[in-house]
Amino acid sequence: MIAAALLALGAAGAALYVGWSKNTHNHGLIADLSYNLGGREVREHCTTCHVEGGLPSPGPNAAAEPHPDISPHVVENLGCTGCHLGEGMAMDRALSHGLPGLGARQVLTGRDVQGRCYACHLLDATPLAGAERPWQGYQLFREKACGLCHHIGGLATGGHFGPDLSHIGSQLGLEQLHTAIRDPRSDPPNSIMPRFPLSRSQVRDLAWFLKSRVADPYYATPMQVQAGKIRLPEVSLVPDDVDLLPDEDLLYRGKCLACHQFRDEDGYIAPDLTYAGRMRSEEFIREFLERPTRLIPGAIMPPSPLDAQKRDTLATFLAREATSEPEHPHAKHLYMHLCQRCHAADGGGHGPIEPNLATFPRAFSGNAEFYRRSDDERLVRSVERGIAGTSMPPYADVIDKAAREDLLDLIFAAFIGIERQDKTPLPLLPTRPQELSAPQQTDALYARHCLRCHGRTGSGKGPEYLDHLPRPRNLTNRPYFAAQSDEQVARAIADGVSGTAMDAFRDRLQDRHIWDLVDRVRTLSGGEP
Amino acid sequence: MTRRQWLFKVVVRPGVAATGALLGAILLDVWLAAGRFTSLHWTEATSLDTLPEDAVLSLPAKRLALVRDRDRVAALSLECTHLGCLVNTVEEGFFCPCHGSEFGPRGEVHSGPAPRDLDWLPLRVHRERLWVQAGTRLAEPAWVSLPANAADAPQGNTQEGTR
Numbered sequence: 001m002i003a004a005a006l007l008a009l010g011a012a013g014a015a016l017y018v019g020w021s022k023n024t025h026n027h028g029l030i031a032d033l034s035y036n037l038g039g040r041e042v043r044e045h046c047t048t049c050h051v052e053g054g055l056p057s058p059g060p061n062a063a064a065e066p067h068p069d070i071s072p073h074v075v076e077n078l079g080c081t082g083c084h085l086g087e088g089m090a091m092d093r094a095l096s097h098g099l100p101g102l103g104a105r106q107v108l109t110g111r112d113v114q115g116r117c118y119a120c121h122l123l124d125a126t127p128l129a130g131a132e133r134p135w136q137g138y139q140l141f142r143e144k145a146c147g148l149c150h151h152i153g154g155l156a157t158g159g160h161f162g163p164d165l166s167h168i169g170s171q172l173g174l175e176q177l178h179t180a181i182r183d184p185r186s187d188p189p190n191s192i193m194p195r196f197p198l199s200r201s202q203v204r205d206l207a208w209f210l211k212s213r214v215a216d217p218y219y220a221t222p223m224q225v226q227a228g229k230i231r232l233p234e235v236s237l238v239p240d241d242v243d244l245l246p247d248e249d250l251l252y253r254g255k256c257l258a259c260h261q262f263r264d265e266d267g268y269i270a271p272d273l274t275y276a277g278r279m280r281s282e283e284f285i286r287e288f289l290e291r292p293t294r295l296i297p298g299a300i301m302p303p304s305p306l307d308a309q310k311r312d313t314l315a316t317f318l319a320r321e322a323t324s325e326p327e328h329p330h331a332k333h334l335y336m337h338l339c340q341r342c343h344a345a346d347g348g349g350h351g352p353i354e355p356n357l358a359t360f361p362r363a364f365s366g367n368a369e370f371y372r373r374s375d376d377e378r379l380v381r382s383v384e385r386g387i388a389g390t391s392m393p394p395y396a397d398v399i400d401k402a403a404r405e406d407l408l409d410l411i412f413a414a415f416i417g418i419e420r421q422d423k424t425p426l427p428l429l430p431t432r433p434q435e436l437s438a439p440q441q442t443d444a445l446y447a448r449h450c451l452r453c454h455g456r457t458g459s460g461k462g463p464e465y466l467d468h469l470p471r472p473r474n475l476t477n478r479p480y481f482a483a484q485s486d487e488q489v490a491r492a493i494a495d496g497v498s499g500t501a502m503d504a505f506r507d508r509l510q511d512r513h514i515w516d517l518v519d520r521v522r523t524l525s526g527g528e529p
Numbered sequence: 530m531t532r533r534q535w536l537f538k539v540v541v542r543p544g545v546a547a548t549g550a551l552l553g554a555i556l557l558d559v560w561l562a563a564g565r566f567t568s569l570h571w572t573e574a575t576s577l578d579t580l581p582e583d584a585v586l587s588l589p590a591k592r593l594a595l596v597r598d599r600d601r602v603a604a605l606s607l608e609c610t611h612l613g614c615l616v617n618t619v620e621e622g623f624f625c626p627c628h629g630s631e632f633g634p635r636g637e638v639h640s641g642p643a644p645r646d647l648d649w650l651p652l653r654v655h656r657e658r659l660w661v662q663a664g665t666r667l668a669e670p671a672w673v674s675l676p677a678n679a680a681d682a683p684q685g686n687t688q689e690g691t692r
Binding site: 149160161162163164188190191192291293294455456457459461462463476 | 589614615617619620621626627628629631633639640641642
């Protein structure tokens with residue numbers, strides 16, 4: 001009995017001794033880390049790195065393996081959380097690896113650690129050795145004109161169209177950043193950020209760069225950032241390996257090509273500008289650059305970063321350079337050249353840039369009923385003069401009348417699938433009453449029938465607007481409604497719009513109420529046609 | 530005077546007084562410090578001559594906007610009532626870039642996840658300058674009438690606002 005007890009004691013002693021002597025720390029014996037990072041004291045428990053209750057566990061992440069060489073950095077001086085994030089003072093694995101949720105303090109391992117380099121180091125004109133990818137991410141940030149909408153600390157100019165990203169690395173984890181860039185509409189679903197055509201590795205670069213935008217960077221105090229003492233380096237946006245036309249550099253400087261197409265350069269986000277000078281007047285382009293939503297309400301384009309003089313030069317440049325007509329050996333080439341970008345190659349309306357447009361491009365295929373009810377004259381006019389207040393430009397000066405007719409014939413034959421003359425006679429509209437109802441009555445009518453989709457202010461963003469594609473019409477779109485006659489508006493209310501969620505209200509409304517609502521639409525869109 | 534009385538007079542009474550004074554000083558210091566760091570004090574928003582005519586002056590750095598209506602002005606908080614993002618001033622009013630809430634020109638919520646209108650802040654004019662209390666949220670605008678010719682004529686003393 002005593003011998004057994006002695007043996008057990010001996011074994012325990014031996015185990016303790018072996019345990020003690022088997023010191024696998026390559027950075028000395030440390031129970032609790034306390035170190036100085038950029039003048040700030042940071043403390044950590046051993047569980048930050050020793051994930052299972054303090055015992056070094058085998059495996060790829062275990063600190064039992066020697067830390068790779070990170071000279072000139074020294075592990076003893078840096079601690080773990082400085083680079084790897086995680087909750088330094090946590091006592092168990094779940095917490096020490098970053099609290100669940102948005103993953104802001106998720107432990108970074110392997111290559112992801114580069115996402116932290118620029119939280120301590122100021123971005124420079126050349127990348128830090130070993131941190132080239134987040135540096136590339138910064139170049140991309142500038143190139144893709146992220147700064148037109150998002151502000152980040154350290155840039156003199158910056159839009160406030162989108163959320164401020166100065167501290168985004170302290171708020172979101174890498175995975176969340178990745179998702180937010182790859183699929184902005186996953187959360188929130190009403191996000192207006194376009195989905196940029198970036199490769200997986202480019203998104204990764206951007207995410208690493210954004211991960212380094214933290215609330216308390218070690219290279220500066222918040223006060224220095226606020227005072228504009230910290231500047232991120234300029235990125236040359238004009239490529240030097242291509243021959244540019246005079247003033248064409250403005251397309252790069254104004255960051256137009258991050259989204260728009262001009263000849264062979266394409267951002268795959270926004271409409272083609274190649275013929276913009278022929279479609280739109282110089283005044284239109286100038287005004288549009290200054291405030292896009294005035295001419296196309298709901299457009300997601302931010303105001304141009306160019307100054308007034310450069311905007312003028314750009315407008316002149318577009319008008320001057322858009323002299324050549326597109327070559328159109330055949331209507332189908334013309335369609336693919338001019339229409340496909342919005343209306344899609346299959347005519348379904350889901351063209352590559354459709355999600356970024358203010359209004360859904362009219363679908364051709366599967367939408368025969370709409371074309372049966374639309375005057376041919378109206379369709380011809382839409383192609384010729386465009387549709388005001390939307391992204392549909394006038395094609396009168398871009399392609400000649402014969403080509404426009406060919407194009408319409410092609411669209412009817414290939415997508416709509418009916419004869420151009422095949423029209424449904426529509427029932428007569430009720431006559432307009434002498435006197436309209438009182439505004440309070442119309443308010444109630446509007447609230448009952450229209451508000452769900454069109455919203456209280458008529459902006460087309462009612463509580464249910466996300467359920468419908470095409471989205472409900474923005475009733476405050478002044479240019480659009482200025483070009484619509486009262487009869488057209490009344491027709492849409494009475495008989496609905498096929499191919500959209502707009503129902504026919506003829507049976508649900510009294511005749512005179514249709515005209516009350518027409519009047520309400522006129523009020524919302526700000527005036528008479 | 531007995532020894533006890535003398536001791537009481539010389540040691541205990543001044544001791545109590547000193548302790549009381551010390552405690553009082555500490556309390557006073559805490560009280561003052563709390564006053565200094567609270568958001569319930571008046572901070573300067575801008576000077577009167579920077580106010581635009583009949584428009585909104587957005588001060589995103591201070592997280593507020595000054596809404597001018599002819600001869601009166603009020604301060605509107607730019608923090609979205611949903612999650613506190615800074616809203617942008619747009620032509621139609623205010624727009625929150627985080628989740629797309631839209632507000633009218635007077636901060637009334639039009640759409641989006643924001644549950645209620647933007648908050649108003651107390652505002653007052655003092656020595657040619659506008660001061661706001663960023664810590665107090667009001668449901669109704671606290672309009673302040675501007676002194677006549679606020680933009681050019683030098684004005685006298687404090688001009689208390691009307692609530």
